[in-house]
Amino acid sequence: MQETVLTGALEDYLETVYQLVQSRKLARVKDIARARSVRAGSVSPAMRRLADLGMIRYVQREYIDLTPLGEEHARRILARHRILTRFFREILQVTPETAEADACAMEHSLSAEGMDHLTRLFEFLRVCPDGRKFLSSFHSCPRIQPASAECMLHHRDGTEAIDGKGGTTRSVADLKPGQKGRVTQVSGEGPIRRRLLDMGILPDTTIELERVAPTGDPIWIKLEGMQLSLRRKEASLVSVLAA
Amino acid sequence: MQETVLTGALEDYLETVYQLVQSRKLARVKDIARARSVRAGSVSPAMRRLADLGMIRYVQREYIDLTPLGEEHARRILARHRILTRFFREILQVTPETAEADACAMEHSLSAEGMDHLTRLFEFLRVCPDGRKFLSSFHSCPRIQPASAECMLHHRDGTEAIDGKGGTTRSVADLKPGQKGRVTQVSGEGPIRRRLLDMGILPDTTIELERVAPTGDPIWIKLEGMQLSLRRKEASLVSVLAA
DNA sequence: TAATGTTATTAGCTTTGTCTAACATGAGCG
DNA sequence: CGCTCATGTTAGACAAAGCTAATAACATTA
Ligand SMILES: [Mn+2]
Ligand SMILES: [Mn+2]
Ligand SMILES: [Mn+2]
Ligand SMILES: [Mn+2]
Numbered sequence: 293m294q295e296t297v298l299t300g301a302l303e304d305y306l307e308t309v310y311q312l313v314q315s316r317k318l319a320r321v322k323d324i325a326r327a328r329s330v331r332a333g334s335v336s337p338a339m340r341r342l343a344d345l346g347m348i349r350y351v352q353r354e355y356i357d358l359t360p361l362g363e364e365h366a367r368r369i370l371a372r373h374r375i376l377t378r379f380f381r382e383i384l385q386v387t388p389e390t391a392e393a394d395a396c397a398m399e400h401s402l403s404a405e406g407m408d409h410l411t412r413l414f415e416f417l418r419v420c421p422d423g424r425k426f427l428s429s430f431h432s433c434p435r436i437q438p439a440s441a442e443c444m445l446h447h448r449d450g451t452e453a454i455d456g457k458g459g460t461t462r463s464v465a466d467l468k469p470g471q472k473g474r475v476t477q478v479s480g481e482g483p484i485r486r487r488l489l490d491m492g493i494l495p496d497t498t499i500e501l502e503r504v505a506p507t508g509d510p511i512w513i514k515l516e517g518m519q520l521s522l523r524r525k526e527a528s529l530v531s532v533l534a535a
Numbered sequence: 536m537q538e539t540v541l542t543g544a545l546e547d548y549l550e551t552v553y554q555l556v557q558s559r560k561l562a563r564v565k566d567i568a569r570a571r572s573v574r575a576g577s578v579s580p581a582m583r584r585l586a587d588l589g590m591i592r593y594v595q596r597e598y599i600d601l602t603p604l605g606e607e608h609a610r611r612i613l614a615r616h617r618i619l620t621r622f623f624r625e626i627l628q629v630t631p632e633t634a635e636a637d638a639c640a641m642e643h644s645l646s647a648e649g650m651d652h653l654t655r656l657f658e659f660l661r662v663c664p665d666g667r668k669f670l671s672s673f674h675s676c677p678r679i680q681p682a683s684a685e686c687m688l689h690h691r692d693g694t695e696a697i698d699g700k701g702g703t704t705r706s707v708a709d710l711k712p713g714q715k716g717r718v719t720q721v722s723g724e725g726p727i728r729r730r731l732l733d734m735g736i737l738p739d740t741t742i743e744l745e746r747v748a749p750t751g752d753p754i755w756i757k758l759e760g761m762q763l764s765l766r767r768k769e770a771s772l773v774s775v776l777a778a
Numbered sequence: 779t780a781a782t783g784t785t786a787t788t789a790g791c792t793t794t795g796t797c798t799a800a801c802a803t804g805a806g807c808g
Numbered sequence: 809c810g811c812t813c814a815t816g817t818t819a820g821a822c823a824a825a826g827c828t829a830a831t832a833a834c835a836t837t838a
Contacts, residue, residue, distance in 0.1 A: 301825065314760065323784055334826055336787055341824090353786065353833070357715050367761070368733040375737050384652040395650040401640035404729055409627040415720045415738055416673050426669035430659050477658045486647055490611040497659055518559065518610070544795065564816060577796055579817055584794090596803070596816065 298345065300400035303369050304328060305338050306347055309356055310366035319356040372399040372407060379414050383433065460534055465527040466512065467501040473532025474498055480529040492522055493530055539589065546612050547571060548581050549590055552599055555608035562599040571736065586732040590627035615642040615650060622657050628674065703777055708770040716775025717741055722770040734763055736773055 298306070308327045312319040322338070325332045343350035347362030358366060376398050380391035402410075412469065417423040467473055475497050478488050492515055493499070502512040510521050541549070551570045555562040564582070568575045571714065586593035591606030601609060601669075619641050623634035658724055660666040718740050721731050735758055736742070745755040753764050 299824070306697075322784090330825090331827065333788080349540040364733075367735050367832075371733055371737060372733075375732075377741075380649060380652075384649065385653050386646075386649050390646050390648050394644070394646050397644035398641060401637070401644075403629075403633050403637050405633045406623060406627065406629050406637040408729055409623075409629050409734070411721075411732055411737070413627060413673065414672070416676065417807065418738060419720050420672070420676070422669050422672040426665050429663070429665040429751060430656065433659065451651075477662055486651055489651070489654055491615055491617075492610050492612060492614040492617075494654070495661060496621075499835085542794070565814090574797065576798075576814065576818080581795080671792090 298347075298365065299436055302342060302345070302347075303365070303400050304396070305335075305342060306358075306362060306366045307369045307373065309342075309348060310358060310363065310370060313356075313358060314329070321356075325357075332467045369399055372402070373480055375407075375414065376402075379410060383414065383417060383427070402468065437498075462534065463528045464499055464501065464530040464532055465511065465524055466521070467499075467532070467534070469501050469503050472498055472500045472535045474535055476533050478530055480526075484526060488526060488530060492516065498535065499530070500530060536542065541590075541608065545581065545585060545588070545590075545642050546608070546640070548578075548602075549605060550608045550612045550616065552585075552591060553601060553606065553613060556599075556601060564599075567599075607738065612642055613643070614699070618650075618654055618657065619645075626657065626660060626670070643705060695724060704774055705777065706771045707742055707744065707765070707773040707775055708754065708767050710742075710775065712744050712746050712778070715741055715743045715778045717778055718778050721772045721773055723769075725774070727769060731769060731773060735761075742775060 305324065305328065308324050309319045312323055312327065316323075321332050321335045324339075328335075339348065339350050339356060342348045342362070347365060348357060349359055350355040355374050373395055376395035377391050378384040380394055381388060384391075386394065417427050461476060462473075464473065474496055475493060477495060478485060478493055480488065497515060500514040502514050504511050509524050511524060511527050512519055512521050513527075516519075549615065552562045553567055554568075554605060555570065559566075564575050564578045567582075568578050571578075574701050578741065582593050582599060584604070585591045589602055590608060592600040592602055599622065616638055619638035620634050623629040623637055624631060627634075629637065655674075660670050673705075704719060707716065718738055720738060721728060721736055723731065740758060743757040745757050747754050752767050754767055754770050755762055755764050
């Protein structure tokens with residue numbers, strides 16, 4: 293009955309118990325184990341810990357029951373789980389299973405403030421006319437599905453709108469050695485896009501083209517004091533605003 | 536040199552080492568400890584584990600250096616950290632420290648797909664004209680700051696646009712006992728809003744008004760088979776579309 | 779009632795990650 | 809040269825989670 297510091301794992305157990313009680317009126321160790329993909333031997337000690345924290349009523353060998361406190365917590369976790377899953381699925385259009393997994397990891401660590409603001413964004417996107425218009429524009433943008441020149445143009449316009457004075461947007465591959473640019477977007481898909489993002493090529497980072505191999509193919513850039521090499525193909529996916 | 540399964544904690548150590556090497560050219564145990572808020576005694580074993588995984592070059596008592604593999608990983612984590620922080624700050628307008636903390640937790644667990652799509656949303660919001668328009672409408676909506684009747688109206692219009700056939704939007708407090716409604720938005724701020732969200736009152740959930748206390752103040756609702764009681768003040772913050 | 783099978787608990791082991799406190803190392807100074 | 813202090817390492821304890829394998833308890837069936 294103390295400070296109620298539930299760990300992520302315990303929160304997941306609690307969520308599971310809550311859902312089992314809801315759906316089939318009783319929570320058995322075996323079902324909890326199956327739902328969480330752990331062995332029964334791991335469940336018993338977890339239940340003892342939850343009972344010690346005043347979250348469940350746990351008489352050994354009997355069915356497990358939530359206390360009002362536990363129910364409150366469980367409902368909170370589940371609400372987070374649900375809204376996060378929906379955000380990943382409906383807004384970001386992530387694969388259902390991935391959405392589920394990401395949400396179930398995030399639900400334990402996201403601050404109340406972050407949760408609150410994210411929910412606001414979610415509501416706004418579905419309820420507000422501006423949000424709904426934006427959302428359909430976002431989802432119909434070919435970059436989410438396959439890439440297309442048409443949308444590039446669309447984005448290029450946007451980019452020029454950003455800085456107002458309409459600097460020229462080009463790809464990193466088109467910079468001259470020594471020239472710098474501010475990244476506006478990273479195109480491409482799947483592994484190639486991820487590799488670029490993983491290297492730290494993000495919107496608003498500054499890239500300097502250091503040198504180009506004689507053949508023209510590997511290109512060396514400087515990014516936050518770090519030298520990286522890119523293939524020309526990759527470099528052409530990075531749009532920059534010449535600085 | 537095996538499967539490269541870095542835990543969250545090790546990823547944070549790696550990120551810290553990377554940043555220290557960048558900023559002051561060398562990483563000392565003491566500085567790592569300070570940066571991560573742990574004791575020096577925890578750092579040494581962590582460094583050994585990172586060395587075993589081929590991430591750092593670690594000769595005891597000497598300065599710590601990243602291997603190319605470690606550098607690649609560190610850059611990836613840091614890129615995630617940065618873009619997530621910016622999402623929380625610039626899009627969701629979360630307090631800087633909270634944004635930092637939320638990002639630093641999320642960076643370890645978010646899937647590549649989730650990361651990719653979130654980055655896309657981020658880019659889209661800053662680069663596309665539609666996104667930029669939406670963003671300024673989102674941020675200027677008084678609900679993010681103090682609540683206002685004006686914006687309620689704004690939202691009401693949107694709600695009616697949602698279901699097309701223009702059902703009437705009212706608050707839960709205005710339902711009659713036995714009547715059901717689908718939640719369209721949860722207003723209010725801070726703790727009160729959070730309490731409602733924590734109870735599971737989210738957009739698109741169905742609420743039935745069960746009964747109202749004689750005095751009119753506590754109100755009992757049914758939400759996903761669960762009975763909850765709300766104060767009238769809270770209930771009036773929940774907009775529903777009568778079903 | 780006795781045998782059998784299912785389910786739950788326990789004991790013992792592992793890994794991760796933290797702490798404290800004791801100890802080791804080396805640099806600089808007297 | 810030897811002392812002192814800052815820094816780094818180690819040992820030992822602990823808590824959280826998980827696993828396996830042995831055992832206990834219950835329920836069902838013969
Ligand atoms: Mn979870
Ligand atoms: Mn969950
Ligand atoms: Mn982190
Ligand atoms: Mn981080």
